[in-house]
Amino acid sequence: MSHLSFIKESINAKLISPSGEAVEKIIEIRTHPITGRTCRIAISRMGQSEPGTDAFPEPPPDARNAAHCPFCRPRVESETPRLFHGLSPDGRLTYGDSILFPNLFPYGRYSAVSLFDNAHFVELGTALLPSYTGCFINCRNYLGQVLTHDPRAVYMAITQNHLPSAGGSLIHPHLQINADRIPANHHRFLKERTGAYFQQTGRHLFSDYVNHEKNDGSRYIGKTGNWEWMTAFAPEGFYEIWGILPGVTSLRTREDQVWKDLSDGVLNAQKFYRSLCRNGYNLGILSIETPSSHAELRVVLIVRSNYAAWVRNDHTGFELMLGDMTTFTLPEDTAALARPFWE
Ligand SMILES: [Zn+2]
Numbered sequence: 001m002s003h004l005s006f007i008k009e010s011i012n013a014k015l016i017s018p019s020g021e022a023v024e025k026i027i028e029i030r031t032h033p034i035t036g037r038t039c040r041i042a043i044s045r046m047g048q049s050e051p052g053t054d055a056f057p058e059p060p061p062d063a064r065n066a067a068h069c070p071f072c073r074p075r076v077e078s079e080t081p082r083l084f085h086g087l088s089p090d091g092r093l094t095y096g097d098s099i100l101f102p103n104l105f106p107y108g109r110y111s112a113v114s115l116f117d118n119a120h121f122v123e124l125g126t127a128l129l130p131s132y133t134g135c136f137i138n139c140r141n142y143l144g145q146v147l148t149h150d151p152r153a154v155y156m157a158i159t160q161n162h163l164p165s166a167g168g169s170l171i172h173p174h175l176q177i178n179a180d181r182i183p184a185n186h187h188r189f190l191k192e193r194t195g196a197y198f199q200q201t202g203r204h205l206f207s208d209y210v211n212h213e214k215n216d217g218s219r220y221i222g223k224t225g226n227w228e229w230m231t232a233f234a235p236e237g238f239y240e241i242w243g244i245l246p247g248v249t250s251l252r253t254r255e256d257q258v259w260k261d262l263s264d265g266v267l268n269a270q271k272f273y274r275s276l277c278r279n280g281y282n283l284g285i286l287s288i289e290t291p292s293s294h295a296e297l298r299v300v301l302i303v304r305s306n307y308a309a310w311v312r313n314d315h316t317g318f319e320l321m322l323g324d325m326t327t328f329t330l331p332e333d334t335a336a337l338a339r340p341f342w343e
Pocket of ligand 1: 120
């Protein structure tokens with residue numbers, strides 16, 4: 001039996017349409033089973049297409065101009081910083097085609113950048129599996145070095161901002177890695193929530209979440225290895241997809257196959273997003289590297305506004321000021337559209 005609540009309720013807004021007809025428009029309010037936060041699905045906007053998504057956008061202006069990119073070789077050797085000796089005697093970590101080095105503008109005590117390879121611009125949905133697998137393994141190796149050096153830096157994250165509309169400052173594809181002694185808000189919340197859930201039930205929160213979603217089936221998408229993929233019940237962004245690795249709480253000690261399977265699912269999601277003519281997205285995986293952590297690994301992927309001229313931002317006054325994400329697609333419809341990319 002699941003102790004998680006999947007609550008949806010519909011409300012109606014009455015109005016007189018421009019043609020003079022009395023109509024009622026439906027808004028579905030969903031409560032997030034893990035955070036308790038509400039989100040809204042504006043059903044009446046479902047048929048409306050977002051401006052700038054009728055075709056896949058043109059590449060950004062810098063896509064063909066790598067002359068000044070600090071991440072392209074050979075400039076990456078001279079224009080990016082090096083890790084201090086306690087973390088790596090070589091100054092950079094490499095794995096396959098991936099190179100990892102510190103973030104020149106750090107966001108935390110251990111803040112690094114991991115390049116996939118020397119390709120300066122990669123359109124969403126066209127990346128190759130070995131580039132993602134190697135880059136994730138490079139991140140894993142770095143986080144292992146961090147924890148050996150500083151056992152208190154247990155709050156870890158791997159993130160991606162693909163294109164400037166998702167927060168990316170350089171279009172050359174890369175992941176960001178962060179580790180700190182001080183938790184971010186989501187680390188703090190996940191630690192408390194997964195710990196309390198384990199105390200109450202003796203079970204792991206995300207494992208129960210996956211079991212619920214597999215039994216329900218309406219948002220479940222598929223598997224890649226042991227990773228289970230589904231759309232978020234109460235999305236905090238457009239076309240939000242989760243991959244959960246049940247029973248695993250550490251980013252550090254996993255065999256390489258886990259990262260290949262993760263990359264498989266991430267690339268499936270990217271191809272799905274491309275099919276929707278979206279070119280920007282964010283990805284994130286968090287971990288709390290303590291033996292007592294009950295926070296299992298979960299990767300979250302969210303489509304962002306297209307990086308194209310005059311496309312509106314996806315966070316409006318409603319999201320920023322009221323705190324409820326409003327999306328225009330039912331997660332069950334998103335799952336139906338995404339499933340073919342996992343077959
Ligand atoms: Zn480049």
